[in-house]
Amino acid sequence: MRSGRLKWFLLAPALIVVFLTTTYPLLSAFYFSLHHWQLSKPDQLHWGELTLDNYMRAFSDSGFHNTVIVTIEFTILSVALSVLIGLGIALILQKESRLHTIVKILLIFPFAVSPALKGYSWRFMLNPEYGIYDQLIDHIIPPLSGTIWLGEPFWAMLVLALSEVWGWAPLIALTFIGALGSISPEVIEAARMDGATSWQVFRKITLPLLKPVILVITMLKAIFSLKMFDQVVTMTRGGPGDSTQTINYYIQQTGFGRSLDIGYASAMSWILVVVLAILAVLYIRFVLRPGEA
Amino acid sequence: MRKQLFVILTLVVIAVMTIGPVIAQSEADLLDPAYFGLQEGQPFAGTHLNYLICCAAAPQFASLAAKTNEEFTAMTGISVTWADVPYADFQSQLVLEASSGTGTYDVVSWVDAWGPGVQAFMLPLNDRMEAAGLDLSDFPPVYQEVAMIGTEDTIYGIPLRGHAQMLMYRQDVFDELGIEVPTTWQEVAEVGAIIEEQTELEAISMYYGVSANQNLFGWLSNLWGAGGEIFDADFNATFNSPEGIAATEQYVSFMSDGLTADGAIAFGEGEGEEELLQGRAAMFVGWWWMFADTQNPERAAPEVQNNIGFAPAPGWEGGSAASYGYLWPVGILSSSTQQDAAFEYLKWLTHPTTEARVALDETPAFLNNVVVRNSTLQDEAVNERWGGLQFTAAEILADARTMPLIPEWPEVEAVLTVAINDIAAGADATERLNQAAADVDAVMERAGY
Numbered sequence: 001m002r003s004g005r006l007k008w009f010l011l012a013p014a015l016i017v018v019f020l021t022t023t024y025p026l027l028s029a030f031y032f033s034l035h036h037w038q039l040s041k042p043d044q045l046h047w048g049e050l051t052l053d054n055y056m057r058a059f060s061d062s063g064f065h066n067t068v069i070v071t072i073e074f075t076i077l078s079v080a081l082s083v084l085i086g087l088g089i090a091l092i093l094q095k096e097s098r099l100h101t102i103v104k105i106l107l108i109f110p111f112a113v114s115p116a117l118k119g120y121s122w123r124f125m126l127n128p129e130y131g132i133y134d135q136l137i138d139h140i141i142p143p144l145s146g147t148i149w150l151g152e153p154f155w156a157m158l159v160l161a162l163s164e165v166w167g168w169a170p171l172i173a174l175t176f177i178g179a180l181g182s183i184s185p186e187v188i189e190a191a192r193m194d195g196a197t198s199w200q201v202f203r204k205i206t207l208p209l210l211k212p213v214i215l216v217i218t219m220l221k222a223i224f225s226l227k228m229f230d231q232v233v234t235m236t237r238g239g240p241g242d243s244t245q246t247i248n249y250y251i252q253q254t255g256f257g258r259s260l261d262i263g264y265a266s267a268m269s270w271i272l273v274v275v276l277a278i279l280a281v282l283y284i285r286f287v288l289r290p291g292e293a
Numbered sequence: 294m295r296k297q298l299f300v301i302l303t304l305v306v307i308a309v310m311t312i313g314p315v316i317a318q319s320e321a322d323l324l325d326p327a328y329f330g331l332q333e334g335q336p337f338a339g340t341h342l343n344y345l346i347c348c349a350a351a352p353q354f355a356s357l358a359a360k361t362n363e364e365f366t367a368m369t370g371i372s373v374t375w376a377d378v379p380y381a382d383f384q385s386q387l388v389l390e391a392s393s394g395t396g397t398y399d400v401v402s403w404v405d406a407w408g409p410g411v412q413a414f415m416l417p418l419n420d421r422m423e424a425a426g427l428d429l430s431d432f433p434p435v436y437q438e439v440a441m442i443g444t445e446d447t448i449y450g451i452p453l454r455g456h457a458q459m460l461m462y463r464q465d466v467f468d469e470l471g472i473e474v475p476t477t478w479q480e481v482a483e484v485g486a487i488i489e490e491q492t493e494l495e496a497i498s499m500y501y502g503v504s505a506n507q508n509l510f511g512w513l514s515n516l517w518g519a520g521g522e523i524f525d526a527d528f529n530a531t532f533n534s535p536e537g538i539a540a541t542e543q544y545v546s547f548m549s550d551g552l553t554a555d556g557a558i559a560f561g562e563g564e565g566e567e568e569l570l571q572g573r574a575a576m577f578v579g580w581w582w583m584f585a586d587t588q589n590p591e592r593a594a595p596e597v598q599n600n601i602g603f604a605p606a607p608g609w610e611g612g613s614a615a616s617y618g619y620l621w622p623v624g625i626l627s628s629s630t631q632q633d634a635a636f637e638y639l640k641w642l643t644h645p646t647t648e649a650r651v652a653l654d655e656t657p658a659f660l661n662n663v664v665v666r667n668s669t670l671q672d673e674a675v676n677e678r679w680g681g682l683q684f685t686a687a688e689i690l691a692d693a694r695t696m697p698l699i700p701e702w703p704e705v706e707a708v709l710t711v712a713i714n715d716i717a718a719g720a721d722a723t724e725r726l727n728q729a730a731a732d733v734d735a736v737m738e739r740a741g742y
Contacts, residue, residue: 039388039410040700128554148555150556150559151556237504238503239504240502258706260700
């Protein structure tokens, strides 16, 4: 009994912090989402007059629908590229050597760069007049010469995703390197002795054994991608047009930019929270499933 | 000989007696509270004010911040911290601080379009200004309108940083080609075609990107010049009128006609300015504060420095030349617990002498041509320093307009900036503007109009 109370007493500080920084803001946001609250019109706010209008508005708001589509497109693109490129890097670097060790250390740096700085840097480097990426691509891939990377919806979405991949793929590669290291070399050797080619070894042995790690990484990356915000602010501002306007960016603009509508922004935030919660539950169930991972 | 010597000596004594005290008085004035209308005896000594403002590196702000520490604090004992919020975060920070009422900030500035959003949280200054013998009469009409956030008689702020739209052009290119400075957007296109044909330069640097709604600045001067309006009297969207469509098509024609950089579709104002500063474009329509950059060796390429002419922003052939007069007022948050001290700061910050000194400061980091008072715009010394720029600005600002000062404007702006970007990228102007008008009408209907 005593040890039970002690357990809660020791956990209390952490629980208070979690409550104040997570639970309370979530509950407050939900309460706000049930009101018509525009910051510029404080006299029109009536606490206690609850309404689902903000949620109904989200279902008919073409701007919100656009952001859902944009966010899904971005998520699919950035997750697929991050996992594929990360896996590719891991396969190249899985062998031990001094050079590979140095490269593995350097791999962490892109992830350490702040997302906002990533956005500013990429915008600068893609400038068609003086951007280094633009100049390099013009020389290496002539058919793409003259492309206005941030001026066309397709390319803007692609480079936005690539800026994210630039930061995440190295970290994912390090995770895969660890996973590849856990595969027993005897299994690979046995397959080779049976005449399996490298591709067959990869497809029939390595990939299935990596499947749990791939699923975990995919799910985690998807959760982060759904929340994309920083690079949209610093790199594209949701443009060209509204082709890179992600949900989080739209929410921020609704609440603190264009309409100062805290009620509606809170409702959209909660819709995103529900989606992320579903993904998080799937992630937890998968990770905690016995025999997997 | 003796008589001549006596006359000379007398003249010298008279000169010393008049010029000496004038010089001494000028220097003493800078630290004399009475000169700035401040309360004597340092009644607020020890008070610390926080000023929510962005872009502290802007020469005008850097100069004011430095002089605050050196002069205002020395005079009054009031210290001031300028918060240097990035422009991208400025609006959200302002709205958060104003609406939360925490009292963290005492003094704030805001962009004109944001005024209605924070009006409810700003301290009316009428009583204080009247008691201090101040009013807004020394400011252009458009700045007065913004300072009162569109009301008839409530003053919420004092104009601090304001801009006229100007056409800046490469004087050497125009001289070499023997072309006249254009006065209408149509003439800009004609002149631009000549420049494009006969030089390696882009005719004009434009910026159509969705960055902070900046692509509306030039669009508005086209719209108003052509006789179009954003709203009618009942706040129904009318920018999709024939005049609005014509204005928009003219505005984006530089993109479709190849007279501007290919990247202009994604450029913000800063990137647009760089095309002029780095010598890649022959013309640029932007804010007059950028003129100081063209003279700064740290910003402008050698062939551009001191080689830029200026003229009022183009008007519309057969129409008018009304352009957007942009303003940042400075005011006091109602939640401030140090309102009297904050008003002391406002008096000094916006004093005509302070403004003129900032415009005449030759420190490289403080090179600034921005002034907002009519008296400073007409000041001979300021105009001599800046080649008559302020005289031209005064002409422009006399007829300048501002964006609709309604709380819904930022949301309307967001619709328009995306539409303009789409049209610049090739969307049909009529179709896209009609769609934007429908979206704007929905915004206004939701707001109860």
